[in-house]
Amino acid sequence: MLDSFPKALYNSDMKSTKQEIQAIKTRLKDLTKANTKTKIK
Known part of the structure; x- marks a missing residue:
């Protein structure tokens, strides 16, 4: 996912x-x- 960020720029x-x-x-x-929901559980 993050690999495409520089290419986009x-x-x-x-x-x-x-x-x-x-x-x-x-x-x-x-x-x-999603991470917040996981932490709350």
């Missing part, structure tokens, strides 16, 4: 880059939520 298509970064942020939020 160097992508010449800025619209594509923004979409990829947004997707990564969404995935990180989901992972954070």
